[in-house]
Amino acid sequence: MTDFDLVIRHATVVDGTGSPPYVGDVGIRDGRIAAIGTFGTDVRAPQEIDAHGRHLMPGFIDIHSHSDFVLADPRHGEILSCFLEQGITTLVTGNCGFAPAPCHPEFQAEMESYTGFLRSAGARSSWPTFGEYLDDLDTAGVALNVVPLAAHGAMRIATLGFAARPPVAEELQQMVRATDEALDAGAFGISAGLAYAPGMYATTKEVTALAERVGRVDGYFSCHSRGLSETLVDAVSEVVQITRDAQVRGQFSHLCALGEDNWPKIGIAIELLDNARRGGVDIATDCQAYIAGNTTLTALFPPWSIEGGVEALVMRLNVPAVRERIRSEILSGVPTWPLATGGWIDNMIGSLGWDGIWLLQVAAPDYKRFEGGSLHAMAEALSVDPFDALCDLIRQDGGEAMMLVVGSAGSLRSDAPLREILKLPYTSLETDAIVTGTGVPNRGAFGAFPRMLGHYVRDQKLMSLQQAVHQMTGLAADRLGIPEIGRIRVGAAADLVVVEMDTVGDTSSYGSPISAPEGIDYVFVNGVQMVGTSATPSHAGKVYRRTSPR
Numbered sequence: 001m002t003d004f005d006l007v008i009r010h011a012t013v014v015d016g017t018g019s020p021p022y023v024g025d026v027g028i029r030d031g032r033i034a035a036i037g038t039f040g041t042d043v044r045a046p047q048e049i050d051a052h053g054r055h056l057m058p059g060f061i062d063i064h065s066h067s068d069f070v071l072a073d074p075r076h077g078e079i080l081s082c083f084l085e086q087g088i089t090t091l092v093t094g095n096c097g098f099a100p101a102p103c104h105p106e107f108q109a110e111m112e113s114y115t116g117f118l119r120s121a122g123a124r125s126s127w128p129t130f131g132e133y134l135d136d137l138d139t140a141g142v143a144l145n146v147v148p149l150a151a152h153g154a155m156r157i158a159t160l161g162f163a164a165r166p167p168v169a170e171e172l173q174q175m176v177r178a179t180d181e182a183l184d185a186g187a188f189g190i191s192a193g194l195a196y197a198p199g200m201y202a203t204t205k206e207v208t209a210l211a212e213r214v215g216r217v218d219g220y221f222s223c224h225s226r227g228l229s230e231t232l233v234d235a236v237s238e239v240v241q242i243t244r245d246a247q248v249r250g251q252f253s254h255l256c257a258l259g260e261d262n263w264p265k266i267g268i269a270i271e272l273l274d275n276a277r278r279g280g281v282d283i284a285t286d287c288q289a290y291i292a293g294n295t296t297l298t299a300l301f302p303p304w305s306i307e308g309g310v311e312a313l314v315m316r317l318n319v320p321a322v323r324e325r326i327r328s329e330i331l332s333g334v335p336t337w338p339l340a341t342g343g344w345i346d347n348m349i350g351s352l353g354w355d356g357i358w359l360l361q362v363a364a365p366d367y368k369r370f371e372g373g374s375l376h377a378m379a380e381a382l383s384v385d386p387f388d389a390l391c392d393l394i395r396q397d398g399g400e401a402m403m404l405v406v407g408s409a410g411s412l413r414s415d416a417p418l419r420e421i422l423k424l425p426y427t428s429l430e431t432d433a434i435v436t437g438t439g440v441p442n443r444g445a446f447g448a449f450p451r452m453l454g455h456y457v458r459d460q461k462l463m464s465l466q467q468a469v470h471q472m473t474g475l476a477a478d479r480l481g482i483p484e485i486g487r488i489r490v491g492a493a494a495d496l497v498v499v500e501m502d503t504v505g506d507t508s509s510y511g512s513p514i515s516a517p518e519g520i521d522y523v524f525v526n527g528v529q530m531v532g533t534s535a536t537p538s539h540a541g542k543v544y545r546r547t548s549p550r
Contacts, residue, residue: 031493072137097152229258402439404442446508446513
């Protein structure tokens with residue numbers, strides 16, 4: 001008689017709760033964990049894995065993903081296989097204010113230019129409502145689990161495009177209705193990207209009004225803050241304020257500080273978060289296991305220059321006097337708080353320099369050869385000023401280029417600031433990686449979670465194994481409010497990873513990021529083997545939907 005579909009024997013189980021590891025057997029039936037214990041030889045299954053000497057962990061949860069559009073590509077299983085190969089079984093989508101829905105026909109062009117750097121070749125660009133987007137994912141199937149967030153940026157574009165002004169009362173109500181539609185369709189909350197147009201044009205009051213709708217359903221609010229450099233402390237305070245006022249579960253996205261001069265502000269930011277948590281504010285954070293992160297190249301430009309979208313930016317770059325004004329602000333603009341007309345809160349070139357910006361993905365054929373190198377190196381190769389090289393690239397690329405910002409919480413010499421963030425008990429691990437099947441991706445797409453286990457736990461002993469696994473699994477599940485993932489317990493989804501702790505680690509580098517990790521032996525999504533010997537990649541994932549009434 002067959003007792004289970006799969007039995008994993010003799011594993012050292014790290015269950016995602018933060019409890020110490022233990023040795024045991026796990027039986028899987030119908031995509032769920034059916035039993036945990038010590039099984040005898042009379043217990044049988046069509047597939048058995050002897051995991052003696054290896055660790056069994058819950059499938060890793062990438063709490064900050066940008067795979068929304070790619071998941072709707074028929075080839076997404078192949079394009080996103082790098083996430084599965086490092087043990088990630090669940091992607092939280094819709095972060096930083098970017099999402100595929102809603103889209104209004106009046107602003108279709110703005111929406112497409114806004115999200116061009118996030119789309120793969122076979123991905124659809126937009127959906128009229130968030131519910132229609134989720135329905136399409138359900139119908140087509142997904143290779144990984146998906147936990148969807150709606151996005152303030154998408155809702156703002158659908159309402160007033162890239163207008164750099166507060167919404168009038170009816171426009172705000174339209175965004176509220178879009179938020180409610182997304183929540184009713186199953187979104188677990190919303191995100192905001194206040195460093196990006198059009199999110200940067202929103203007031204604290206506007207964002208709070210939408211976050212309050214999420215708070216009413218005990219939902220989740222993720223926020224990429226307005227500033228990660230000179231204004232980091234003020235930006236943290238704003239996210240804390242929104243979280244407190246909206247009475248929502250808040251997440252400060254990828255805590256870091258751009259540039260060495262600003263790294264000391266990380267300690268102050270942590271103190272602000274600690275004090276807020278002690279005061280009853282339900283706020284936490286996340287970060288990646290690297291000192292560099294990816295985003296759109298248009299984030300290098302001052303807010304006023306992006307009003308109207310990427311096409312409007314390109315038109316401004318064609319006007320010599322306007323282009324010189326942009327040059328002056330990029331080269332000498334000092335971030336100020338709060339954001340005022342003509343102001344700027346995050347000058348990345350000022351914080352990191354031209355050497356600190358590397359090109360990851362470029363659509364313009366004449367510039368493809370510069371992928372993987374810095375803006376400074378591109379300018380030298382072209383024998384032009386770095387600013388002119390940047391502008392010429394944007395003009396040809398149409399806003400699809402993506403960059404790596406190097407120096408976000410440490411440098412190639414020292415990761416001390418990053419270590420302080422990683423070891424916080426309320427820091428979830430993320431990749432923040434944008435993978436579209438072209439260009440040079442962020443190395444976090446290939447190795448973030450193995451790096452945490454190999455480099456920071458095994459080699460550096462930054463924290464215990466059980467604490468690290470909790471921050472990679474159960475902590476994220478708790479923040480999202482999904483009890484069936486992130487834990488090895490009876491009844492939970494059979495999202496599982498078998499890890500060889502003696503060898504696990506990333507093999508990538510910032511210059512050569514495309515490299516599979518080591519030590520991830522098996523990965524299961526809802527009981528289906530996706531990585532390892534005899535793996536049968538399929539659409540084994542599930543689109544999770546929030547089910548509690550609004």
